[in-house]
Amino acid sequence: YSHSLKKTAVVTLSRDKITLSWLVLEYFSYFCFFSPLLPFHRTSLPSPMFSRNDFSIWSILRKCIGMELSKITMPVIFNEPLSFLQRLTEYMEHTYLIHKASSLSSTTERMQCVAAFAVSAVASQWERTGKPFNPLLGETYELIRDDLGFRLLSEQVSHHPPISAFYAEGLNNDFVFHGSIYPKLKFWGKSVEAEPKGTMTLELLEHNEAYTWTNPTCCVHNIIVGKLWIEQYGNVEITNHKTGEKCVLSFKPCGLFGKELHKVEGYIQDKSKKKLCALYGKWTECLYSVDPATFEAYKKNDKKNTEEKKSSKQVGNTEESDEMPLPDSESVYVIPGSVLLWKITPRPPNSAQMYNFTSFAMALNELDKEMESVIPKTDCRLRPDIRAMENGEIDLASEEKKRLEEKQRTARKNRSKSEEDWKTRWFHQGPNPHTGTQDWLYSGNYWDRNYFNLPDIY
């Protein structure tokens, strides 16, 4: 790219400026090609998103109340041009928190960073109301980010129920992060709830420690009328299996006055349940840590103030839609003495036209010639429907999506006729070594890049 830029730019310049321009451009291309600090990742999608205003989703969904959403065929217009395998890779956006955890010598401080990582992992969901494409059985995705220090592999290991397994490792061998997710979607009339069943396991290799947790439930409100908004709620319990320390975080449902909107709070406790520190913040913004006594004193005071306010407010009634409550204050109040653990990176200016993607998400479906020659043919970057949607070709995307789903159905029928079972390629089922629960474990050898007999799924 930078070579072609060099040529075209030079032709348009007058002669006396050529020498200088060459120098500048040479320097520029040198900088881009050889600076390890400046990896190329695209910063926008090839095409902005379509408006969804002309589509009546109600006409499609009215018949489906109470059904599991994976069984409902949705028009492609409500998707975002990413496979769920790519969407779950967004857990890795704040990998620096894992590297940091690994570098710390105190177990409590390590837990603080792991908690910040677990909270930050769901931050990319904020205002992302587009539905990712359901992965096809056998679909895979890989992502290598030298700049962030990790590589990740994922595979769709089951279709009904849809289960995605992933395995990420630090490039300097400091961690392994793996798990399997079964995003159980429920349609509740006005909202869609996604309960991400499955255990996350993070191993800090230098400390010989393993942490496990499950993600909070995500709910998209007002899918029929009103403004779409997203809420995450439920408890997330992170366990350090070596020390017995726990971090219990509560993702708050927004509540009647919206005061709790996006809030997360909880404690790190030792084996004997003694509180070691309090954590608080918003999953859309930041996470702080503070001394538990200071935190409780603040909460007590705050509760008193809220009760006074409540008695002076009127409760509004809304029949049509679940209005997103406006939070009393947009930002988190920082209790004196707190330490900042994580802060969200602002979204890029073009995000609103690009499905509210983060900079990290913009690059997920990027495909260049070099990559194309090494990735297996099951990689979701090669999925024609997602590619078409990304390019703004909605009708083609819709046709291709139907074709792929049909092909998947035919292949399944063929298998059942010949009584042959589907074999997963890179993962196998087994007990999680730390929790003992049923999980999907990496079988190895993916990065040898010796791909043969891969299924033809596209």
Ligand SMILES: *[C@@H]1O[C@H](CO)[C@@H](O)[C@H](O)[C@H]1NC(C)=O
């Ligand atoms: C993006 O965020 C805005 C709010 O800032 C919201 O109105 C819009 O629906 C979101 N778009 C998508 C595709 O989620």
Ligand SMILES: *[C@@H]1O[C@H](CO)[C@@H](O)[C@H](O)[C@H]1NC(C)=O
């Ligand atoms: C299913 O089987 C038929 C007949 O054996 C074959 O022609 C077709 O390619 C198969 N389809 C898939 C998707 O495996």
